[in-house]
Amino acid sequence: MRIVLDAMGTDHAPRTEVAGAIEALSELESDVEIVLVGDRDSIEAELSAYAEIPPGLTILHAPDRVTAADPPASVIRRKPDSSIVVGLKLHKAGDADAFVSGGSTGAVMATSLFTLRPLPGVDRLAIGTVLPTSAEPCLLLDAGANVDSKPHHLVQFAHLGNIFAQDMMGRETPRIGLLNIGEEPGKGNELSVETHRLLAAESGLNFVGNVEGRDIIRASCDVVVCDGFVGNALLKFYESVAAFIIQMLKKGLDVADTDVDLEDVFRVLDYSETGGAPLLGVDGVSIICHGASTPKAIRNALKVASRAVRSNMVEHSARELAAFIQES
Amino acid sequence: MRIVLDAMGTDHAPRTEVAGAIEALSELESDVEIVLVGDRDSIEAELSAYAEIPPGLTILHAPDRVTAADPPASVIRRKPDSSIVVGLKLHKAGDADAFVSGGSTGAVMATSLFTLRPLPGVDRLAIGTVLPTSAEPCLLLDAGANVDSKPHHLVQFAHLGNIFAQDMMGRETPRIGLLNIGEEPGKGNELSVETHRLLAAESGLNFVGNVEGRDIIRASCDVVVCDGFVGNALLKFYESVAAFIIQMLKKGLDVADTDVDLEDVFRVLDYSETGGAPLLGVDGVSIICHGASTPKAIRNALKVASRAVRSNMVEHSARELAAFIQES
Numbered sequence: 001m002r003i004v005l006d007a008m009g010t011d012h013a014p015r016t017e018v019a020g021a022i023e024a025l026s027e028l029e030s031d032v033e034i035v036l037v038g039d040r041d042s043i044e045a046e047l048s049a050y051a052e053i054p055p056g057l058t059i060l061h062a063p064d065r066v067t068a069a070d071p072p073a074s075v076i077r078r079k080p081d082s083s084i085v086v087g088l089k090l091h092k093a094g095d096a097d098a099f100v101s102g103g104s105t106g107a108v109m110a111t112s113l114f115t116l117r118p119l120p121g122v123d124r125l126a127i128g129t130v131l132p133t134s135a136e137p138c139l140l141l142d143a144g145a146n147v148d149s150k151p152h153h154l155v156q157f158a159h160l161g162n163i164f165a166q167d168m169m170g171r172e173t174p175r176i177g178l179l180n181i182g183e184e185p186g187k188g189n190e191l192s193v194e195t196h197r198l199l200a201a202e203s204g205l206n207f208v209g210n211v212e213g214r215d216i217i218r219a220s221c222d223v224v225v226c227d228g229f230v231g232n233a234l235l236k237f238y239e240s241v242a243a244f245i246i247q248m249l250k251k252g253l254d255v256a257d258t259d260v261d262l263e264d265v266f267r268v269l270d271y272s273e274t275g276g277a278p279l280l281g282v283d284g285v286s287i288i289c290h291g292a293s294t295p296k297a298i299r300n301a302l303k304v305a306s307r308a309v310r311s312n313m314v315e316h317s318a319r320e321l322a323a324f325i326q327e328s
Numbered sequence: 329m330r331i332v333l334d335a336m337g338t339d340h341a342p343r344t345e346v347a348g349a350i351e352a353l354s355e356l357e358s359d360v361e362i363v364l365v366g367d368r369d370s371i372e373a374e375l376s377a378y379a380e381i382p383p384g385l386t387i388l389h390a391p392d393r394v395t396a397a398d399p400p401a402s403v404i405r406r407k408p409d410s411s412i413v414v415g416l417k418l419h420k421a422g423d424a425d426a427f428v429s430g431g432s433t434g435a436v437m438a439t440s441l442f443t444l445r446p447l448p449g450v451d452r453l454a455i456g457t458v459l460p461t462s463a464e465p466c467l468l469l470d471a472g473a474n475v476d477s478k479p480h481h482l483v484q485f486a487h488l489g490n491i492f493a494q495d496m497m498g499r500e501t502p503r504i505g506l507l508n509i510g511e512e513p514g515k516g517n518e519l520s521v522e523t524h525r526l527l528a529a530e531s532g533l534n535f536v537g538n539v540e541g542r543d544i545i546r547a548s549c550d551v552v553v554c555d556g557f558v559g560n561a562l563l564k565f566y567e568s569v570a571a572f573i574i575q576m577l578k579k580g581l582d583v584a585d586t587d588v589d590l591e592d593v594f595r596v597l598d599y600s601e602t603g604g605a606p607l608l609g610v611d612g613v614s615i616i617c618h619g620a621s622t623p624k625a626i627r628n629a630l631k632v633a634s635r636a637v638r639s640n641m642v643e644h645s646a647r648e649l650a651a652f653i654q655e656s
Contacts, residue, residue: 217568
């Protein structure tokens with residue numbers, strides 16, 4: 001298995017990517033290779049700090065770099081030699097099985113859409129985010145790939161989330177919830193009322209009904225479906241609260257001195273450490289990481305990519321969607 | 329000044345309301361009277377536990393009680409003798425200056441709308457919620473009075489929030505932000521793109537542009553405007569994360585043993601203790617409390633009501649809206 005890692009994506013690229021890749025190779029199965037795509041000189045300079053380079057690590061030169069100033073949709077045309085475009089094309093050509101990047105989310109999304117193409121039955125892509133909860137983690141999608149979603153888009157997201165939860169989170173029959181502001185079927189806005197109706201009629205899903213914001217942390221379901229505007233606002237708010245609390249707690253607290261399992265608190269708060277967010281709905285494995293990722297986050301994202309490949313998640317998604325198209 | 333307090337609203341009514349009212353009277357100015365509206369016998373039974381009843385406390389008998397099973401819009405017709413209807417009618421008649429309730433949010437909202445009526449220029453009411461942040465608190469509205477808001481509704485909310493922040497939070501020229509998923513004006517869904525355009529054209533507002541979920545806790549503005557679906561989902565999620573963390577921390581942590589100011593953390597997390605949420609846009613003062621309110625929360629809500637009356641918030645709102653109507 002070969003995973004392409006965009007070496008030029010994060011805020012501290014390529015240092016973070018190089019460190020994350022080396023960590024990942026020491027933990028992943030021996031058949032995993034990682035291709036660092038980006039500026040060869042910069043990558044080699046980072047690698048020179050290591051006494052030993054794992055044999056599974058190679059470099060693919062891509063001289064250009066996508067910046068925040070590049071309009072996402074134009075990257076594929078205007079920056080064909082960028083690490084994002086070169087990396088995704090390698091995946092598309094079948095010379096790599098997955099792509100991971102901490103670069104511009106918009107650029108990775110748009111370029112993934114244009115190169116890998118959507119799976120049949122997918123009208124819109126969704127970003128999935130695995131949120132820690134008080135029990136098992138929960139997948140929230142869409143976390144911001146799209147806004148103004150229609151009910152049938154959310155139904156597609158439910159199917160994509162269903163397969164992700166099975167293949168990537170080990171849930172046999174994932175409980176699918178619809179994010180809403182009330183429990184009863186008639187509650188919510190036009191989008192959620194109609195989506196509820198459609199999801200309740202889906203035979204292939206274990207739809208558990210509406211879930212409220214407060215139910216997420218209580219782990220009342222495995223997959224939470226919502227429009228990307230709500231999902232993104234919610235995640236960014238959560239992230240900032242979490243960062244604020246972690247900062248305050250870490251400032252002066254001696255964990256060894258307390259009875260509280262602070263690691264549990266941090267685990268629940270620190271969702272950014274759970275690794276990259278999968279871009280779901282494309283015909284390939286594309287994992288998006290924070291620009292502020294640490295090597296640990298990159299390592300975790302590479303593990304997510306490797307599990308997605310190993311479990312044939314994309315083929316399963318295609319099959320699930322084909323059944324869904326046939327039914328509807 | 330006379331404030332009507334629905335004595336039958338919270339989960340532990342009327343005990344919580346009686347305790348909250350007595351606490352409030354000991355702290356508020358001596359011209360404040362509180363009318364407990366509800367079942368006289370139950371209220372008197374609670375009062376009998378107190379050695380001394382403050383002179384400013386009276387009872388208004390209302391034999392009926394609104395339950396969660398009552399459709400909110402039907403309460404005014406079907407339960408005319410309920411504490412909510414009797415209390416709001418007293419306010420409407422001018423025999424009380426404000427109304428506070430921990431009862432069904434929907435019933436308080438609908439009955440407030442039908443009795444007090446909206447202010448001229450208000451098409452939809454909004455629930456405001458004062459969120460603690462890492463610095464000064466911030467008003468978020470709409471927190472769930474409506475869904476599927478149109479751009480001009482959000483502009484009305486901005487004006488209502490502007491006056492609330494001035495009169496109730498002491499901000500001279502409140503910074504108004506629009507909740508969005510990106511900073512640039514063109515970002516977001518159809519609603520936020522058009523609302524941004526309208527708000528940027530408002531001469532009477534200190535509009536600071538889009539704010540993301542992460543900016544709220546950083547206190548980057550005084551008022552955050554959003555659709556009630558997003559606002560409600562966000563608040564419920566926040567509340568559950570906060571409750572979870574507080575619970576974990578309180579379980580085993582000896583605050584005296586640490587250098588961290590845990591009270592600061594709790595202050596940021598425990599937004600439910602900041603008192604009631606004002607229903608903004610009605611021609612009157614109507615404050616909604618959690619069903620799970622503590623006496624402290626009721627006391628704080630009564631203080632919010634008293635400040636709203638003292639500052640003439642409703643008249644200010646009417647004036648602001650009249651100017652806005654004239655301008656547009």
